[in-house]
Amino acid sequence: MRRKMSLLVAVFVAAMCLGQSSGFQKLDEWTEVWKEGQQTYFGYPCNQNSALREFYEWYLGSGMYGVNLNNAGDPMNGQPWKMSSSTFEREVIEYFAPLYGFEKDQVWGIVTHSGTDGNNHGIYFGANYLYNKTGKMPVVYVSDEAHYSNMRLCDLQNLDLKLIKSDAMGRMIPEELEKALDTSRPALMVYAMGSTFKGAIDDQEALNAVLDKHPEVMVYRHVDAALFGGYLPFTVHKDMVSHKKMRFDAIAISGHKFFGIDSPSGLFLCTKETYDNQDNFQVTYLNGNMKMINCSRDAVQPLKFWWMIQKVGFEQWSKQANQMMECTAYLKAQLDKIGWPCWRNEYSNTVFFKRPSKEICDEYVLALGYDERFGGDLAHVVVMQHVTKEKIDKFIAALKNAK
């Protein structure tokens, strides 16, 4: 049995090195397209340097590939059932809690299906919290540059939403929030920590100062930190994603962005106070109180997170985060050097610039934007771990040639 397993692992490893055929021509052709595309993947925030090879070797070699686990239930509160990875999920949340400024005994969290799933919980938990505290449904305030999932989720949850104007660089304007604030109802703030196109960070302190002028308004703060929440805890700017420093109640982060989980996943963390003020659903067949939205939840993604904590960990993530900041500054400097109009928000790994030709946009999988204040057609590069200085040099050369 053991020999058979070793053989299987050897075949798997050899296949990965040699580029194994699937036996399906169409799939093999697409595999080549994807592997080639990965080399110049500049426009979207997926870390293409995934550190999961050994995980897959273990997954196959241990026979786990044939075991169907399910994390239905609450990983933080209750007895994890045997056929789940909830014990590991809880350890993941406890590892990340202090990085986002939460005390271990005052945090609740889950590994989510994505950043959107985390925002869904942030908005749902925030609305329930405010309703249970005040007897009134809140108004949600989001900047007009925030990710569309927040608007979609307010629609889905039938919540009143006020879109607040942002400045040219994409940050919610505090004076506009002040003008729009409905002081007769609680406020559910969604702060963008890295707006999707311009990489803007809402100025939490300035916006909180506006809210502090109205003590009669009960406030709940959810931070949508899908991308920036991955790398900021590992930089000198870590206070921006600290619950303790910034007073937010909940935060959502994507797992497939900075952390390089190879399919959609994420983290959602909130205060225990938030959790304690949710509606109860005692579910007998799951032997617990189900406060979260989803029933079945992925059991493999928490294992991948847990694996990365052991194998990559704080030091490597800090190195990667700082390399990303350095390469972002390098990209901006190189664009400036060739006179290509470009802009970057502080603390951001996103540089947006005048849109180049369609050929270059296609080759580098650039994400597109439009803003007349910056001359109209725009594109952006998100400097993730795989966007190195060498690759940036090639990209700049391509722009220069096209010029």
Ligand SMILES: Cc1ncc(COP(=O)(O)O)c(C=O)c1O
């Ligand atoms: C700011 C922001 N929030 C939320 C999301 C959605 O995250 P996900 O794709 O993990 O659902 C994104 C995606 O790019 C984003 O940029």
